[in-house]
């Protein structure tokens with residue numbers, strides 16, 4: 001066996017090209033036949049498909065450093081990158097089972113900006129037909145307190161009338177944002193509205209919301225009553241790129257009087 005050096009993955013076994021394994025969906029895709037690639041690339045692609053399950057267990061996002069660190073203001077980590085990945089897989093399995101039972105594809109609506117990482121990780125793990133769209137809703141500005149009046153600053157492209165909608169959020173905190181969105185989507189005629197949030201912070205809830213039709217509430221973790229950042233969540237637009245969720249040092253926002 002020849003070993004190929006792979007950046008960040010260590011040494012992966014080089015396996016000779018042979019028939020594609022039955023679980024390998026890439027190599028049997030009719031729209032992307034393996035023989036479309038020159039031989040060395042096709043072989044490398046098959047090697048990666050086979051080697052990834054073992055390597056993925058240890059895979060971590062490698063941040064490229066230089067200058068100031070992204071995590072300079074973090075007090076402590078609540079959920080590591082591995083915790084996040086494991087829980088997203090579980091939530092995706094639950095959602096997938098429900099979506100596969102529907103007669104037509106659901107519309108998964110990500111709430112920009114915060115949900116961008118969770119949405120991307122989630123839908124890649126859901127093996128069911130679905131459409132993806134985004135809305136942008138803002139209520140925190142650059143502070144740590146909700147204005148209490150979420151503004152929809154960018155609307156859907158997809159027509160959700162008669163559709164099953166799954167709203168994907170990074171966090172449900174006061175509940176103002178999802179309440180506002182549910183009302184908005186109901187007005188557009190969605191036949192059911194579910195909410196799938198990575199974090200749920202019930203301690204701060206001030207707006208109760210009702211799911212529509214057969215809608216369900218899915219959540220990754222219950223979040224303690226801290227202002228958290230990372231995995232899409234920001235303070236003043238920073239920290240979204242952290243691959244884990246952490247608590248921000250109080251001195252980072254104590255002087256905040258913007259709301």
Ligand SMILES: O=P(O)(O)OC[C@H]1O[C@H](OP(=O)(O)OP(=O)(O)O)[C@H](O)[C@@H]1O
Nearest residue numbers: 112113114138139140173174175176177
């Ligand atoms: O339950 P709530 O108290 O309404 O808080 C939850 C919302 O707050 C954040 O959005 P924000 O307004 O900060 O915009 P962003 O997604 O661009 O960060 C977050 O992404 C949720 O959408």
Ligand code: HPA
Nearest residue numbers: 173226227228229233234
């Ligand atoms: O704890 C939070 N962190 C980041 N954004 C948020 N939006 C509502 N709550 C939070």
